[in-house]
Amino acid sequence: MNASLHDKLAALLGPNGYRVEPQDVAPHLVEWRGRYQGWTPFLALPSSTREVAAVVTLCAEHKTAITTQGGNTGLVGAQIPQGEILLSTTRLKSVRSCDPVDDAIVVEAGVVLSQVQAAAQEADRLFPLSLASEGSATIGGLISTNAGGVHVARYGMMRDLVLGIEAVLPDGRVFDGLKTLRKDNTGYDLKQLFIGAEGTLGIVTAASLKLYPRPSSRFTAMASIASPERALPLLHRLKNATGAVAAFEFMNRISIDLTLKNVADLRDPLPGGAALALIECEASTAGLRDAALAALAAAIEAGEAQDVVVAETEAQTHGFWRLRESLSAGHRPEGAQVNCDISVPVSQTPAFLKQAQIACERLHPGVRIVAFGHMGDGNIHFSALIAPGASAEAFPRAAINEAIHEAAVSLGGSISAEHGIGIARLADFKRFKDPIAIEMMRAIKHAIDPNQIMNPRVLIS
């Protein structure tokens, strides 16, 4: 790093606005699962959009690259610098406004998801995005990765929840697209560029987000199902009966059993089911519970579900979700594994599960397939766990990863449903993504960031 740039940044940000000592910077340089380790000559901690713009302006003048980091909960390595200046948005912490009549909240990039949920609740509104890392993940990061989570079936991805964005462009100018309008057809919808761009086109500094009425009733149940094929008509029946399915989470039997073995104080609500589906519906009018119960009774009659347990208390609801949210942790002690996050059209989830399992078994006899996740969106977290007793060298990670992605793509699917590309998926991105799409992305990247100083290792160059 150029010494003069260091001095200018230090003068600009003041003593609270940057860190260079290894012990201060270290927590920002390691991914939370320990998979990526990085380094940076300078951690910038700007406290306002103006300061972010000034930092970027200086870096642009020096053609010095920047990696942006929010809550450091990303899963594909995009937020870990490899020598770039690291810009953390964690000091951009203000909730600028919250208007229940507009159903809109305006927050800065460093505000944590759970704080947005709480601010909405205080105004008697709902911010529906919900995911395991909601206590740490920041709005800037959630936008830059187009986060998904457990309520996508009803409310969509982060992209669907963004009304406006304020961002600092790669030359330091501020793009002010922070309106709270529901409709604005005045040209290209530029905010879309920053959503899911993994920090490669600029730095999101604030956003206006959609709020919803708080549903007055919530229905949560667990169903055991004989096979993924049977889950499809069950899901369809529930959608038709309630119009209000918010979550439909699939868990295969081995994913549950390993988690019960490795995580304390969990309960299997339906032991013996070949697979489970965690169902959540929500509505603001009476009648949801009756409609859902009738649909589930009909589903058992039709053989779509084997058995059903309905949560009658908050504690039971919490217990169902705790099982679901413990799955990743429950698989970690089982040794080497390949984790994929694919999506296919909803109707193709059973075919994907079958094809991917066969491919993995062929590559590694004895492999244990844990498959779970957002079946209502066609999004399966699919992991291949090393056969018990096998040596790490005998576990063909790369081939398994490719075979799983191959199965998804052959069914019209995607190699990354909600986690993004980062550096973790770059090789498969280049292999499976339409070359014309990659060329278009490159043209846009070069048009907006001609000096390639924004997250240059990530996604596209």
Next chain:
Amino acid sequence: MNASLHDKLAALLGPNGYRVEPQDVAPHLVEWRGRYQGWTPFLALPSSTREVAAVVTLCAEHKTAITTQGGNTGLVGAQIPQGEILLSTTRLKSVRSCDPVDDAIVVEAGVVLSQVQAAAQEADRLFPLSLASEGSATIGGLISTNAGGVHVARYGMMRDLVLGIEAVLPDGRVFDGLKTLRKDNTGYDLKQLFIGAEGTLGIVTAASLKLYPRPSSRFTAMASIASPERALPLLHRLKNATGAVAAFEFMNRISIDLTLKNVADLRDPLPGGAALALIECEASTAGLRDAALAALAAAIEAGEAQDVVVAETEAQTHGFWRLRESLSAGHRPEGAQVNCDISVPVSQTPAFLKQAQIACERLHPGVRIVAFGHMGDGNIHFSALIAPGASAEAFPRAAINEAIHEAAVSLGGSISAEHGIGIARLADFKRFKDPIAIEMMRAIKHAIDPNQIMNPRVLIS
């Protein structure tokens, strides 16, 4: 037009694939209200994506500009050629697939909206986009203009209903983004570029669209309200009580009275109300009607509504909507008028109505302000009608237009909520749009269409 290009296109498309005779081309050259008149040397009528790509490839080689037209229902002049080759998508008519389990339909660009609605209904699904021109407007045009309509409050704009897009790029390559995935985080969401781009970045040839369960109950009512200010808590109450407001359409008194005068066989369901709100809620569970009725009773108690009529039959529902949909036609016989399509944050609609009215009255005493539209989205169709007996020269059109837009922008609003920019709003676009946003749009336009052959007169150059 270059003679060799003409011959190559004619050979490519065959006798059914193009028209050059004036009487054949004429219907495509005039906007349906007669506001824009154009000309073209060649009307291309390709019948497949492959043919569209071949036409564009030839035009790109000859650096010859193209204007694309769907159902010719646009309101801002974007679809009327001024010497460019005119490419009509009307022969791209295939419904490629419709899958109720995926809740997705794949259609070509020339399919008309009402056909998509019908195909969805046949599969027991709902395609929720609905607007006055749904019997003529095509999917390609609706995507290129990011159409809105009457159900945005519940289902969003066209942008929110698009899962994937196939488009021919300005160099003739085909961008194949026609997946039916709910989640796909593999880079920039390129389909967003084509939505609302008014044909300036390529030609949409097909799209995959979201379907929904068909709601089993619909509640439609008309409320009289003392003022726009009173309408806001009424809307908020209904949202909270039902979680299912699909439409909340405002109509001021004069907009109704002029329509009753000029359109036959209409009925005013609540004569004497200062303004009316047409309310529609829909849900799939019982209990909607009771919740909505209770909310409306409480609203009358609280003075938010003066009186309410609930539609008890299909005929009554139809009658309410017929009044709403007759408003534009009902104002046309009243002579010269300035029509705006603005949006503001929902909470600012009363302030906008007040400020814009005052500004118009100052510019043209005796002006009649008709204001109606999608108040639930903050989108008001606001028209200033010439004072009775005034001469056209005494009606300051440009100043009124600018004053209305000024009022919207000063309240955080937009000069075009759902109609777009085209050529009609270009001057105000340049005046009111953030210059940084215009520069970003230009950078993208030049990156994707460096020879500027796609709708070059429109939106951005």
